[in-house]
Amino acid sequence: MSIQGKVWKYGDDINTDVIFPGKYTYTITDQNEMAEHALEDLDPEFAGKVNKNDVIIAGENFGCGSSREQAATCLKYAGVGAVIAKSFSRIFFRNAINQALPVIDCKEAVDYIKSGDEVKIDFEKGELFWKEKIFTFKPLPEEILDIFNDGGLIPHTRKLLKIKKGE
Amino acid sequence: MGKTFTEKILALKSGKKSTVAGEIVTVSPDIVLSHDNTAAISKKFKQIGVKTVKYPGKIVVPLDHCVPAASEKYASNHKIIREFVKEQAIENFYDINTGVCHQILPEKGHVLPGTLILGADSHTTTYGAFGAFSAGIGRSEVASIWATDKIWLKVPETIKINIKGKIPLGVYPKDIILYIIGNLGADGVLYKAVEFSGNVVKEMSISGRMTLCNMAVEMGAKNGYVEPDEKTVQWLSSRTGEKYEIIKSDSDANFEKVINFEVDKLQPQIACPHTVDNVKSVSEVKGIKIDQALIGTCTNGRIEDLKIASEVLKGRKISKNTRLLVFPASMEVYAEAMELGIFQELVKSGAVIMNPGCGPCLGAHEGVLAPGEICLSTANRNFKGRMGCKDAEVYLASPATVAASALCGEITDIRGYLK
Numbered sequence: 001m002s003i004q005g006k007v008w009k010y011g012d013d014i015n016t017d018v019i020f021p022g023k024y025t026y027t028i029t030d031q032n033e034m035a036e037h038a039l040e041d042l043d044p045e046f047a048g049k050v051n052k053n054d055v056i057i058a059g060e061n062f063g064c065g066s067s068r069e070q071a072a073t074c075l076k077y078a079g080v081g082a083v084i085a086k087s088f089s090r091i092f093f094r095n096a097i098n099q100a101l102p103v104i105d106c107k108e109a110v111d112y113i114k115s116g117d118e119v120k121i122d123f124e125k126g127e128l129f130w131k132e133k134i135f136t137f138k139p140l141p142e143e144i145l146d147i148f149n150d151g152g153l154i155p156h157t158r159k160l161l162k163i164k165k166g167e
Numbered sequence: 168m169g170k171t172f173t174e175k176i177l178a179l180k181s182g183k184k185s186t187v188a189g190e191i192v193t194v195s196p197d198i199v200l201s202h203d204n205t206a207a208i209s210k211k212f213k214q215i216g217v218k219t220v221k222y223p224g225k226i227v228v229p230l231d232h233c234v235p236a237a238s239e240k241y242a243s244n245h246k247i248i249r250e251f252v253k254e255q256a257i258e259n260f261y262d263i264n265t266g267v268c269h270q271i272l273p274e275k276g277h278v279l280p281g282t283l284i285l286g287a288d289s290h291t292t293t294y295g296a297f298g299a300f301s302a303g304i305g306r307s308e309v310a311s312i313w314a315t316d317k318i319w320l321k322v323p324e325t326i327k328i329n330i331k332g333k334i335p336l337g338v339y340p341k342d343i344i345l346y347i348i349g350n351l352g353a354d355g356v357l358y359k360a361v362e363f364s365g366n367v368v369k370e371m372s373i374s375g376r377m378t379l380c381n382m383a384v385e386m387g388a389k390n391g392y393v394e395p396d397e398k399t400v401q402w403l404s405s406r407t408g409e410k411y412e413i414i415k416s417d418s419d420a421n422f423e424k425v426i427n428f429e430v431d432k433l434q435p436q437i438a439c440p441h442t443v444d445n446v447k448s449v450s451e452v453k454g455i456k457i458d459q460a461l462i463g464t465c466t467n468g469r470i471e472d473l474k475i476a477s478e479v480l481k482g483r484k485i486s487k488n489t490r491l492l493v494f495p496a497s498m499e500v501y502a503e504a505m506e507l508g509i510f511q512e513l514v515k516s517g518a519v520i521m522n523p524g525c526g527p528c529l530g531a532h533e534g535v536l537a538p539g540e541i542c543l544s545t546a547n548r549n550f551k552g553r554m555g556c557k558d559a560e561v562y563l564a565s566p567a568t569v570a571a572s573a574l575c576g577e578i579t580d581i582r583g584y585l586k
Binding site for chain 1: 191203204206207210211214215216217232233238240241244286287288289291303304305306307308310311314315319353354357358387389442444529530531535548550551552553555557
């Protein structure tokens with residue numbers, strides 16, 4: 001699988017409160033409505049302008065803070081094709097996999113790529129194309145890749161429990 | 168080479184002889200926590216297609232994040248949860264009259280040394296104060312555990328943080344953990360297990376150890392841990408009759424790093440907007456006007472915190488330009504504070520005593536901020552928008568610093584109030 005999109009670049013320690021504010025955590029349950037508030041307190045323009053398969057690039061510790069899964073869900077449903085960062089907060093990383101939102105650890109790429117640049121990502125090969133350059137990244141470990149490939153943890157659990165569609 | 172606490176417990180809970188840092192294991196947790204997010208989790212659980220949770224006895228559900236309900240939406244959310252716990256025969260349900268999850272899990276005897284606790288809340292790290300392995304997870308993961316009793320975890324490397332010396336007057340566990348976070352940074356121990364040790368931790372109360380482990384996640388830790396001792400055993404004896412096994416790191420365990428902190432010369436600390444690692448000495452920022460002061464939350468809402476605050480406020484009035492909100496961490500703390508006369512002192516000083524719960528910490532209700540306002544809080548997070556308004560500022564400090572600052576209406580060095 002590969003995607004191509006425009007880059008939205010942010011800094012270090014982007015926390016879950018600015019990705020999806022706490023005041024919405026128990027009042028918004030619809031995933032598309034969550035998307036309307038994505039990055040609201042960081043970049044108010046983002047939710048209105050983001051296109052399908054656009055890519056977020058950030059520094060260290062992306063997604064730090066709360067365990068709220070909506071931080072991953074809102075980005076996924078806003079159309080974000082991948083988040084590339086120097087490092088991720090562990091709960092956000094898990095939540096992203098569980099929502100089938102690709103998360104890529106690629107320290108080197110972050111320093112080169114700017115907001116508005118176009119990038120292409122080949123997830124299987126672990127390659128990130130930017131201008132004339134190709135950055136490589138390590139694909140996820142097999143156990144975790146399975147969850148991602150099944151479309152997230154809920155469908156993955158259905159598969160493990162051998163529950164068929166419609167049941 | 169010996170093993171760390173975390174390597175040992177993850178081996179035990181995954182049915183393996185041993186594990187080594189970096190390995191991915193599948194574990195069965197002993198306790199699974201969810202709070203007001205239980206309604207959303209129950210929706211995911213139903214999507215899985217399983218009718219009943221596998222082990223209702225492992226599930227603990229306290230309502231705390233927005234209690235009592237602030238609006239119809241919150242009320243409906245609580246209603247779904249009450250119906251779900253009934254339907255699933257989940258007995259460990261704690262309604263709005265109990266307190267913050269991280270306080271009541273230990274209080275109600277759900278936290279034991281040598282157990283593995285996962286929760287849909289990042290501050291689940293708190294239970295490491297009792298020698299448990301505890302970490303935050305997401306909503307889908309809780310739903311999946313309810314159905315399967317299994318989850319994958321990566322065995323983290325352990326960093327040992329030695330805290331040594333003699334704590335100076337006016338310095339509390341909150342100041343110590345803020346100092347450490349400021350020093351190591353918000354990602355200072357990203358994905359690592361942290362073991363707090365040293366004479367300061369040994370001498371520290373259970374309440375103080377909870378403050379350390381609660382905030383371990385603010386520097387990126389997967390879990391925090393304090394080796395259980397007589398104090399732990401004593402504390403637990405009145406909470407539970409369950410047997411437990413204390414698990415400790417071997418003396419020759421493979422710690423990734425040992426970091427030493429000396430507290431002898433430490434001053435009261437404060438985290439400035441908008442990150443928890445933007446830590447300074449209170450003396451550097453004193454004089455900043457505060458509109459609201461908050462004492463409470465899972466970080467600092469225990470009886471010793473309220474006691475310290477009441478000692479500072481006793482016989483004095485808070486500034487007319489500041490409002491002071493006090494949120495006891497649990498109903499048990501609330502009752503004890505009443506018995507000890509703490510509330511009288513606080514109320515006479517001008518404080519508003521609120522009900523046990525998370526209050527405005529996550530911006531839901533009960534004292535959210537207006538644009539341009541500044542709040543000094545004993546909570547654990549000060550991110551932009553955290554207390555409900557992106558144009559407000561939140562500072563974090565100890566209950567003593569917050570109390571002294573409420574008196575003056577500005578950030579104040581507590582040491583001027585102590586002898």
